[in-house]
Amino acid sequence: DAGVIQSPRHEVTEMGQEVTLRCKPISGHNSLFWYRQTMMRGLELLIYFNNNVPIDDSGMPEDRFSAKMPNASFSTLKIQPSEPRDSAVYFCASSSRQGLSGANVLTFGAGSRLTVL
Amino acid sequence: ILNVEQSPQSLHVQEGDSTNFTCSFPSSNFYALHWYRWETAKSPEALFVMTLNGDEKKKGRISATLNTKEGYSYLYIKGSQPEDSATYLCAFLDGSSNTGKLIFGQGTTLQVKP
Numbered sequence: 001d002a003g004v005i006q007s008p009r010h011e012v013t014e015m016g017q018e019v020t021l022r023c024k025p026i027s028g029h030n031s032l033f034w035y036r037q038t039m040m041r042g043l044e045l046l047i048y049f050n051n052n053v054p055i056d057d058s059g060m061p062e063d064r065f066s067a068k069m070p071n072a073s074f075s076t077l078k079i080q081p082s083e084p085r086d087s088a089v090y091f092c093a094s095s096s097r098q099g100l101s102g103a104n105v106l107t108f109g110a111g112s113r114l115t116v117l
Numbered sequence: 118i119l120n121v122e123q124s125p126q127s128l129h130v131q132e133g134d135s136t137n138f139t140c141s142f143p144s145s146n147f148y149a150l151h152w153y154r155w156e157t158a159k160s161p162e163a164l165f166v167m168t169l170n171g172d173e174k175k176k177g178r179i180s181a182t183l184n185t186k187e188g189y190s191y192l193y194i195k196g197s198q199p200e201d202s203a204t205y206l207c208a209f210l211d212g213s214s215n216t217g218k219l220i221f222g223q224g225t226t227l228q229v230k231p
Contacts, residue, residue: 033219042223043161043206056218091160104210104219105151108160 004109006092012115018080021112024073025094033106034067034077035091043091049075082116089113121209123222130197131230137193138225140207144188148212151219152181152192155204164192164205197229 005024013019025032034046047057052069060067064083069075079086093106122141130136142150149168153161165174170185178195194201204226208219 035221043221045218045220048218104149105163105166106153106161106219108162110160 004092004094004107006090006109006112008112009110010113010115012117013082014117015083016081017116018078019082019086019114019116021077021090021092021114023075023077023092023109025075025092026096026107027073029094029096029107030072031095031104032069032075033093033095034075035093037089037091037111046077046090079114082114084116087115121207121220121222123205123207123225125225126223127226127228129228129230132198134197134229135193135195136197136227137191138205138227140190140192140222142188142190142207142209142220142222143211144186146211146213147185147188147209149210150183150190151208151210152190153206153208155206155224157203161206192225194227197227199229199231202227202229 004026007022030051032049035043036046037043044059046059047067048055049069052072065079067077089111091108091111093108095104095106124139128136149166151166152164154164155161165181167174167183172183174181181190181192183190190207192205204224206221206224208221210219
């Protein structure tokens, strides 16, 4: 298995532009998580899907952020319009367990490093 | 708000030293505790998943213990090697939410000098 695949690995954009980050979870995993890593706040959970359905989006910073999971093998995190404070590394992770039915070990992607100028 | 605290924030040791660090989490509604190892320029990788009070897990020179009643877990590294240099994250799985949401601590960054 190729693991969790994220793209792009690096993106540099200007303030106000739309940014779309993509994630392909491990085949057969039915839970998908988007995390953001910053120096100040560490690894924060933005949103979490079970069987393609958003379960908890309480970590999404504001309306500029949106996430979708149209099918079991693809998810996007969109920022529109982007701002310099959105600069961070965005990680996608997937798990084969949902809810509390198991250990929920996460497999992380390599991350997408976003820089907003 | 669920708080997961790790200490110390960073640690510098010499090769061969043994070291340990702490993860504190809410003692109520415990379901599981995870430890992840995060090397620079890579992504976090799971080390241990612990679910029972008194659990002790071991992988090579790294081991972890769990006390769910008082809400802490220790990670031990015996005879640290330069390749152990990484950030070690713990994550708490809250049993009350039924959503399977993992709350991560800020991590302990370990630097092992040769």
